[in-house]
Amino acid sequence: MGIHTEYSCSECGMKLVDSSDIFWVDAEKKIHVDMQTVSSSRKATDSLASGGIYKYYCYNCNNYIYNFHITRKSRFITKEEIIQLIESLDDNHKIIDFDNRFQNCIHCRQEISLRQEKSFAIDEMGEFFIDDSLYSEDFENKKFDFSGKYYGYFCPDCGKQINKFVILENDANLDDSLIKEILQDHTNDLTVYINDSYSNCPICGDELQVLGESSICPKCNVGVLHIESQQLID
Ligand SMILES: [Zn+2]
Ligand SMILES: [Zn+2]
Ligand SMILES: [Zn+2]
Structure with a gap:
Protein backbone atom coordinates (compact mmCIF):
# COMPACT_ATOMS: atom_id res chain seq x y z
CA MET A 1 0.00 0.00 0.00
CA GLY A 2 1.31 3.43 -0.96
CA ILE A 3 0.82 6.80 0.70
CA HIS A 4 0.51 9.89 -1.44
CA THR A 5 0.89 13.15 0.49
CA GLU A 6 0.62 16.76 -0.64
CA TYR A 7 2.29 19.43 1.48
CA SER A 8 2.07 23.19 1.20
CA CYS A 9 4.07 26.00 2.77
CA SER A 10 2.28 28.27 5.26
CA GLU A 11 4.16 31.35 3.98
CA CYS A 12 4.86 31.10 0.25
CA GLY A 13 2.32 28.44 -0.75
CA MET A 14 4.92 26.16 -2.34
CA LYS A 15 3.52 22.68 -2.96
CA LEU A 16 5.40 19.46 -2.47
CA VAL A 17 4.19 16.00 -3.41
CA ASP A 18 5.55 12.93 -1.71
CA SER A 19 4.77 9.28 -2.35
CA SER A 20 6.29 5.98 -1.38
CA ASP A 21 7.94 4.78 -4.58
CA ILE A 22 9.61 1.53 -5.46
CA PHE A 23 11.67 0.43 -8.45
CA TRP A 24 12.37 -2.88 -10.12
CA VAL A 25 14.37 -4.31 -13.02
CA ASP A 26 12.30 -6.57 -15.29
CA ALA A 27 13.42 -9.72 -17.15
CA GLU A 28 14.51 -7.58 -20.16
CA LYS A 29 16.72 -5.53 -17.81
CA LYS A 30 14.52 -2.46 -18.09
CA ILE A 31 14.06 -0.35 -14.97
CA HIS A 32 10.62 0.75 -13.73
CA VAL A 33 9.60 3.25 -11.04
CA ASP A 34 6.11 3.31 -9.57
CA MET A 35 4.20 3.99 -6.39
CA GLN A 36 4.14 1.10 -3.96
CA THR A 37 0.86 -0.70 -4.66
CA VAL A 38 -0.25 -4.33 -4.63
CA SER A 39 0.35 -4.71 -8.37
CA SER A 40 3.71 -2.89 -8.46
CA SER A 41 4.91 -4.86 -5.42
CA ARG A 42 4.04 -8.06 -7.23
CA LYS A 43 6.04 -6.99 -10.29
CA ALA A 44 8.94 -6.08 -8.01
CA THR A 45 8.87 -9.50 -6.35
CA ASP A 46 9.05 -11.24 -9.74
CA SER A 47 11.84 -9.01 -11.05
CA LEU A 48 15.62 -9.37 -11.33
CA ALA A 49 16.18 -6.69 -8.68
CA SER A 50 14.06 -4.26 -6.68
CA GLY A 51 14.03 -1.81 -3.82
CA GLY A 52 12.65 1.42 -2.37
CA ILE A 53 13.23 5.05 -3.29
CA TYR A 54 13.67 7.54 -0.44
CA LYS A 55 13.67 11.26 -1.03
CA TYR A 56 15.98 13.57 0.93
CA TYR A 57 16.66 17.27 0.85
CA CYS A 58 19.87 19.16 1.52
CA TYR A 59 19.26 22.64 2.98
CA ASN A 60 22.88 23.58 2.40
CA CYS A 61 23.10 23.12 -1.39
CA ASN A 62 19.32 23.08 -2.01
CA ASN A 63 19.20 19.76 -3.82
CA TYR A 64 16.84 16.83 -3.66
CA ILE A 65 18.67 13.52 -3.32
CA TYR A 66 17.05 10.23 -4.24
CA ASN A 67 18.24 7.18 -2.35
CA PHE A 68 17.75 3.97 -4.34
CA HIS A 69 17.98 1.24 -1.73
CA ILE A 70 18.26 -2.23 -3.26
CA THR A 71 16.66 -4.89 -1.08
CA ARG A 72 16.30 -7.79 -3.55
CA LYS A 73 18.61 -9.10 -6.25
CA SER A 74 18.63 -12.33 -8.22
CA ARG A 75 21.84 -14.05 -9.29
CA PHE A 76 21.01 -13.30 -12.95
CA ILE A 77 22.05 -9.67 -12.61
CA THR A 78 25.21 -8.11 -11.19
CA LYS A 79 25.44 -5.23 -8.74
CA GLU A 80 27.25 -3.18 -11.41
CA GLU A 81 24.41 -3.69 -13.93
CA ILE A 82 21.84 -2.56 -11.36
CA ILE A 83 23.85 0.58 -10.49
CA GLN A 84 24.27 1.45 -14.18
CA LEU A 85 20.53 1.08 -14.86
CA ILE A 86 19.63 3.33 -11.93
CA GLU A 87 22.23 5.94 -12.86
CA SER A 88 20.97 6.19 -16.45
CA LEU A 89 17.34 6.52 -15.35
CA ASP A 90 17.31 10.35 -15.13
CA ASP A 91 19.45 13.35 -14.13
CA ASN A 92 18.39 13.41 -10.46
CA HIS A 93 21.08 13.31 -7.79
CA LYS A 94 21.18 9.80 -6.37
CA ILE A 95 22.58 7.69 -3.60
CA ILE A 96 22.55 4.06 -4.71
CA ASP A 97 23.08 1.52 -1.97
CA PHE A 98 22.49 -2.11 -1.25
CA ASP A 99 20.69 -3.31 1.80
CA ASN A 100 22.95 -4.38 4.64
CA ARG A 101 21.90 -8.00 4.16
CA PHE A 102 24.04 -8.10 1.00
CA ASP A 196 24.53 3.49 9.39
CA SER A 197 23.05 6.07 11.75
CA TYR A 198 23.47 9.10 9.50
CA SER A 199 23.44 9.99 5.83
CA ASN A 200 25.20 12.88 4.17
CA CYS A 201 24.69 14.85 0.99
CA PRO A 202 26.77 13.36 -1.86
CA ILE A 203 27.25 16.88 -3.31
CA CYS A 204 28.29 19.06 -0.35
CA GLY A 205 28.62 16.58 2.55
CA ASP A 206 26.06 18.28 4.76
CA GLU A 207 23.47 16.30 6.67
CA LEU A 208 20.43 15.21 4.62
CA GLN A 209 16.88 15.82 5.85
CA VAL A 210 13.58 14.14 5.10
CA LEU A 211 10.97 16.75 4.22
CA GLY A 212 7.60 16.21 5.90
CA GLU A 213 5.09 17.85 8.19
CA SER A 214 6.59 20.85 10.08
CA SER A 215 9.77 20.88 7.95
CA ILE A 216 11.11 24.33 7.09
CA CYS A 217 10.01 25.23 3.56
CA PRO A 218 12.88 24.56 1.10
CA LYS A 219 11.79 27.47 -1.11
CA CYS A 220 11.31 30.46 1.24
CA ASN A 221 13.11 29.06 4.32
CA VAL A 222 10.57 30.87 6.52
CA GLY A 223 7.29 28.95 6.50
CA VAL A 224 6.72 25.36 7.51
CA LEU A 225 5.13 22.53 5.54
CA HIS A 226 1.60 21.39 6.31
CA ILE A 227 -0.25 18.35 5.00
CA GLU A 228 -2.89 19.45 2.49
CA SER A 229 -4.13 16.01 1.57
CA GLN A 230 -3.15 12.42 2.12
CA GLN A 231 -4.33 9.37 0.22
CA LEU A 232 -3.76 5.69 0.62
CA ILE A 233 -3.42 3.90 -2.69
CA ASP A 234 -3.36 0.18 -3.31
ZN1 LIG B 1 7.72 28.58 1.64
ZN1 LIG C 1 35.14 -16.71 0.57
ZN1 LIG D 1 24.23 19.28 -0.15
Whole structure:
Protein backbone atom coordinates (compact mmCIF):
# COMPACT_ATOMS: atom_id res chain seq x y z
CA MET A 1 0.00 0.00 0.00
CA GLY A 2 1.31 3.43 -0.96
CA ILE A 3 0.82 6.80 0.70
CA HIS A 4 0.51 9.89 -1.44
CA THR A 5 0.89 13.15 0.49
CA GLU A 6 0.62 16.76 -0.64
CA TYR A 7 2.29 19.43 1.48
CA SER A 8 2.07 23.19 1.20
CA CYS A 9 4.07 26.00 2.77
CA SER A 10 2.28 28.27 5.26
CA GLU A 11 4.16 31.35 3.98
CA CYS A 12 4.86 31.10 0.25
CA GLY A 13 2.32 28.44 -0.75
CA MET A 14 4.92 26.16 -2.34
CA LYS A 15 3.52 22.68 -2.96
CA LEU A 16 5.40 19.46 -2.47
CA VAL A 17 4.19 16.00 -3.41
CA ASP A 18 5.55 12.93 -1.71
CA SER A 19 4.77 9.28 -2.35
CA SER A 20 6.29 5.98 -1.38
CA ASP A 21 7.94 4.78 -4.58
CA ILE A 22 9.61 1.53 -5.46
CA PHE A 23 11.67 0.43 -8.45
CA TRP A 24 12.37 -2.88 -10.12
CA VAL A 25 14.37 -4.31 -13.02
CA ASP A 26 12.30 -6.57 -15.29
CA ALA A 27 13.42 -9.72 -17.15
CA GLU A 28 14.51 -7.58 -20.16
CA LYS A 29 16.72 -5.53 -17.81
CA LYS A 30 14.52 -2.46 -18.09
CA ILE A 31 14.06 -0.35 -14.97
CA HIS A 32 10.62 0.75 -13.73
CA VAL A 33 9.60 3.25 -11.04
CA ASP A 34 6.11 3.31 -9.57
CA MET A 35 4.20 3.99 -6.39
CA GLN A 36 4.14 1.10 -3.96
CA THR A 37 0.86 -0.70 -4.66
CA VAL A 38 -0.25 -4.33 -4.63
CA SER A 39 0.35 -4.71 -8.37
CA SER A 40 3.71 -2.89 -8.46
CA SER A 41 4.91 -4.86 -5.42
CA ARG A 42 4.04 -8.06 -7.23
CA LYS A 43 6.04 -6.99 -10.29
CA ALA A 44 8.94 -6.08 -8.01
CA THR A 45 8.87 -9.50 -6.35
CA ASP A 46 9.05 -11.24 -9.74
CA SER A 47 11.84 -9.01 -11.05
CA LEU A 48 15.62 -9.37 -11.33
CA ALA A 49 16.18 -6.69 -8.68
CA SER A 50 14.06 -4.26 -6.68
CA GLY A 51 14.03 -1.81 -3.82
CA GLY A 52 12.65 1.42 -2.37
CA ILE A 53 13.23 5.05 -3.29
CA TYR A 54 13.67 7.54 -0.44
CA LYS A 55 13.67 11.26 -1.03
CA TYR A 56 15.98 13.57 0.93
CA TYR A 57 16.66 17.27 0.85
CA CYS A 58 19.87 19.16 1.52
CA TYR A 59 19.26 22.64 2.98
CA ASN A 60 22.88 23.58 2.40
CA CYS A 61 23.10 23.12 -1.39
CA ASN A 62 19.32 23.08 -2.01
CA ASN A 63 19.20 19.76 -3.82
CA TYR A 64 16.84 16.83 -3.66
CA ILE A 65 18.67 13.52 -3.32
CA TYR A 66 17.05 10.23 -4.24
CA ASN A 67 18.24 7.18 -2.35
CA PHE A 68 17.75 3.97 -4.34
CA HIS A 69 17.98 1.24 -1.73
CA ILE A 70 18.26 -2.23 -3.26
CA THR A 71 16.66 -4.89 -1.08
CA ARG A 72 16.30 -7.79 -3.55
CA LYS A 73 18.61 -9.10 -6.25
CA SER A 74 18.63 -12.33 -8.22
CA ARG A 75 21.84 -14.05 -9.29
CA PHE A 76 21.01 -13.30 -12.95
CA ILE A 77 22.05 -9.67 -12.61
CA THR A 78 25.21 -8.11 -11.19
CA LYS A 79 25.44 -5.23 -8.74
CA GLU A 80 27.25 -3.18 -11.41
CA GLU A 81 24.41 -3.69 -13.93
CA ILE A 82 21.84 -2.56 -11.36
CA ILE A 83 23.85 0.58 -10.49
CA GLN A 84 24.27 1.45 -14.18
CA LEU A 85 20.53 1.08 -14.86
CA ILE A 86 19.63 3.33 -11.93
CA GLU A 87 22.23 5.94 -12.86
CA SER A 88 20.97 6.19 -16.45
CA LEU A 89 17.34 6.52 -15.35
CA ASP A 90 17.31 10.35 -15.13
CA ASP A 91 19.45 13.35 -14.13
CA ASN A 92 18.39 13.41 -10.46
CA HIS A 93 21.08 13.31 -7.79
CA LYS A 94 21.18 9.80 -6.37
CA ILE A 95 22.58 7.69 -3.60
CA ILE A 96 22.55 4.06 -4.71
CA ASP A 97 23.08 1.52 -1.97
CA PHE A 98 22.49 -2.11 -1.25
CA ASP A 99 20.69 -3.31 1.80
CA ASN A 100 22.95 -4.38 4.64
CA ARG A 101 21.90 -8.00 4.16
CA PHE A 102 24.04 -8.10 1.00
CA GLN A 103 27.63 -9.07 1.68
CA ASN A 104 30.67 -10.28 -0.22
CA CYS A 105 33.16 -12.63 1.37
CA ILE A 106 36.02 -10.53 2.76
CA HIS A 107 38.48 -13.26 1.73
CA CYS A 108 37.45 -14.35 -1.80
CA ARG A 109 35.04 -11.47 -2.64
CA GLN A 110 32.18 -13.66 -3.87
CA GLU A 111 28.61 -12.83 -2.87
CA ILE A 112 27.52 -14.90 0.11
CA SER A 113 24.05 -15.54 1.44
CA LEU A 114 22.63 -14.39 4.75
CA ARG A 115 22.15 -17.07 7.39
CA GLN A 116 21.09 -15.12 10.45
CA GLU A 117 19.65 -11.70 11.13
CA LYS A 118 19.29 -10.46 14.70
CA SER A 119 18.96 -7.27 16.72
CA PHE A 120 21.63 -6.31 19.21
CA ALA A 121 22.15 -3.58 21.78
CA ILE A 122 24.52 -2.47 24.53
CA ASP A 123 22.87 -0.99 27.60
CA GLU A 124 24.16 1.74 29.92
CA MET A 125 25.85 -0.86 32.12
CA GLY A 126 27.75 -2.23 29.13
CA GLU A 127 25.67 -5.40 28.96
CA PHE A 128 25.34 -6.96 25.52
CA PHE A 129 21.96 -8.18 24.20
CA ILE A 130 21.34 -10.10 21.04
CA ASP A 131 17.97 -11.45 19.93
CA ASP A 132 15.73 -12.17 16.96
CA SER A 133 13.64 -9.09 17.57
CA LEU A 134 13.95 -5.78 19.37
CA TYR A 135 10.55 -6.48 20.93
CA SER A 136 11.73 -9.40 23.00
CA GLU A 137 11.83 -9.27 26.83
CA ASP A 138 15.53 -8.42 26.80
CA PHE A 139 14.94 -5.20 24.90
CA GLU A 140 11.84 -4.03 26.71
CA ASN A 141 11.93 -0.74 28.65
CA LYS A 142 15.68 -0.45 28.44
CA LYS A 143 17.84 2.49 27.54
CA PHE A 144 20.72 1.59 25.28
CA ASP A 145 24.03 3.24 24.56
CA PHE A 146 23.79 1.94 21.02
CA SER A 147 21.90 -0.67 19.06
CA GLY A 148 21.59 -2.11 15.60
CA LYS A 149 21.42 -5.21 13.47
CA TYR A 150 23.60 -8.26 13.40
CA TYR A 151 24.00 -10.26 10.18
CA GLY A 152 25.70 -13.64 10.06
CA TYR A 153 27.14 -15.19 6.88
CA PHE A 154 29.17 -18.18 5.93
CA CYS A 155 31.39 -18.51 2.85
CA PRO A 156 31.24 -22.16 1.72
CA ASP A 157 34.42 -21.82 -0.39
CA CYS A 158 36.61 -20.34 2.34
CA GLY A 159 34.85 -22.19 5.17
CA LYS A 160 34.73 -18.91 7.12
CA GLN A 161 32.08 -17.18 9.16
CA ILE A 162 31.49 -13.46 8.48
CA ASN A 163 29.80 -11.35 11.18
CA LYS A 164 28.48 -7.91 10.43
CA PHE A 165 27.33 -5.35 12.99
CA VAL A 166 25.40 -2.35 11.67
CA ILE A 167 24.81 0.52 14.10
CA LEU A 168 21.38 2.07 13.61
CA GLU A 169 20.97 4.05 16.86
CA ASN A 170 23.76 5.67 18.82
CA ASP A 171 21.98 7.34 21.74
CA ALA A 172 25.13 7.78 23.80
CA ASN A 173 26.90 9.48 20.87
CA LEU A 174 29.93 7.23 21.13
CA ASP A 175 32.55 7.56 18.44
CA ASP A 176 33.22 4.81 15.91
CA SER A 177 36.44 3.53 17.44
CA LEU A 178 34.88 3.19 20.90
CA ILE A 179 31.85 1.33 19.51
CA LYS A 180 34.17 -1.01 17.67
CA GLU A 181 36.17 -1.62 20.83
CA ILE A 182 33.05 -2.38 22.87
CA LEU A 183 31.76 -4.78 20.20
CA GLN A 184 35.12 -6.50 20.11
CA ASP A 185 34.88 -7.13 23.86
CA HIS A 186 31.61 -9.00 23.33
CA THR A 187 32.44 -11.01 20.25
CA ASN A 188 35.76 -12.58 19.42
CA ASP A 189 34.96 -12.75 15.72
CA LEU A 190 33.92 -9.21 14.77
CA THR A 191 34.61 -8.94 11.06
CA VAL A 192 32.60 -6.11 9.51
CA TYR A 193 31.34 -3.00 11.19
CA ILE A 194 29.22 -0.26 9.59
CA ASN A 195 27.85 2.92 11.10
CA ASP A 196 24.53 3.49 9.39
CA SER A 197 23.05 6.07 11.75
CA TYR A 198 23.47 9.10 9.50
CA SER A 199 23.44 9.99 5.83
CA ASN A 200 25.20 12.88 4.17
CA CYS A 201 24.69 14.85 0.99
CA PRO A 202 26.77 13.36 -1.86
CA ILE A 203 27.25 16.88 -3.31
CA CYS A 204 28.29 19.06 -0.35
CA GLY A 205 28.62 16.58 2.55
CA ASP A 206 26.06 18.28 4.76
CA GLU A 207 23.47 16.30 6.67
CA LEU A 208 20.43 15.21 4.62
CA GLN A 209 16.88 15.82 5.85
CA VAL A 210 13.58 14.14 5.10
CA LEU A 211 10.97 16.75 4.22
CA GLY A 212 7.60 16.21 5.90
CA GLU A 213 5.09 17.85 8.19
CA SER A 214 6.59 20.85 10.08
CA SER A 215 9.77 20.88 7.95
CA ILE A 216 11.11 24.33 7.09
CA CYS A 217 10.01 25.23 3.56
CA PRO A 218 12.88 24.56 1.10
CA LYS A 219 11.79 27.47 -1.11
CA CYS A 220 11.31 30.46 1.24
CA ASN A 221 13.11 29.06 4.32
CA VAL A 222 10.57 30.87 6.52
CA GLY A 223 7.29 28.95 6.50
CA VAL A 224 6.72 25.36 7.51
CA LEU A 225 5.13 22.53 5.54
CA HIS A 226 1.60 21.39 6.31
CA ILE A 227 -0.25 18.35 5.00
CA GLU A 228 -2.89 19.45 2.49
CA SER A 229 -4.13 16.01 1.57
CA GLN A 230 -3.15 12.42 2.12
CA GLN A 231 -4.33 9.37 0.22
CA LEU A 232 -3.76 5.69 0.62
CA ILE A 233 -3.42 3.90 -2.69
CA ASP A 234 -3.36 0.18 -3.31
ZN1 LIG B 1 7.72 28.58 1.64
ZN1 LIG C 1 35.14 -16.71 0.57
ZN1 LIG D 1 24.23 19.28 -0.15
